[in-house]
Amino acid sequence: MSEKKTADSLEFLLGDYEKMDKIDSAADWERVRRRIAIDRNRRLLFNFLRNTAAVLFPLLLIYQFVFVPISSKSNEVIETITITSAPGMVTKTILPDGSEVWLNAMSSLTYPLRFTKKERTVQLSGEAYFKVVSDERHRFNVKTPQEMVVSAYGTEFNVNAYESETNCEVTLASGQVEVSSNAGSKATEVLMSDEKAILHVSSGNIHVVSADTYVETAWKDGKMVFRREKLDKIVARLSRKFGVDIVLDGDRLKEYEYTATFTDETLEDILDLLKRSAPITYTIHKQRQLDNDTFTRREIIIKTS
8 A cells, every 4th residue: 555655656756857847947037037127117117207297297387388378479360440430520439548539531540459568559541639548668659651650658649641641740739759750761759749740751851840739639629720721731631521522723722821710511611611712713523423333522623713
């Protein structure tokens, strides 16, 4: 019995020995080494990604909340509003900063929906009276098609800058303004109250004269005031106010001078008054329909009688 057990034990040990003999310890060690290496690399990669994220995440936040808004603002399209005053109309508007503007007939004003943090700038074509809210940190600029810039921090002034005129005029009612030209000589003048700057568009030169502020600004109150004004200047203002074309037939008519104040008179009333004061006559031509179904403006011819 004992011999049988001994034989069985030897057979069992022999089987284990044969199994052990078949084991490739070198290969098994290589597999264990590779596994250890993979686990180590994974830990290194994880630590690298964690450290990288710790560095990049704050930078990402700075980019998202600082640089992106700045870039968006720099590329932001500024919305603007354009106000146009029809013939015979004086239009009043309030700018985003609370400044008041009266716009004369056949004039247009363009301004942003909101002013920037650096300055307040508007574009004017025609004539306007500005009552600017005082702000010492934000300059108020009026730019015209003739490359004239009127600049102030808070004051009241009148700008006459119709594109059809050979001169631009700035009349200061109160405070102080700077008038500059970006054309020609690039001149700059500083105005005091009751002074007027005249910009000669062809040369870019500016000269300053005394001004009758009431005469220059009465239009915003619905009045037309003339003080020894030549007829060619009068008919230019009448043309814009009433939306008509007035032609002077003869150079001599341009030298006629008038002193008058008109309030609610019609165009015909004014022409009759002018006719009584000088040897002139006038003819009014009706509107004509054009081929595109639009109509011409009324035309008035003034001649010597």
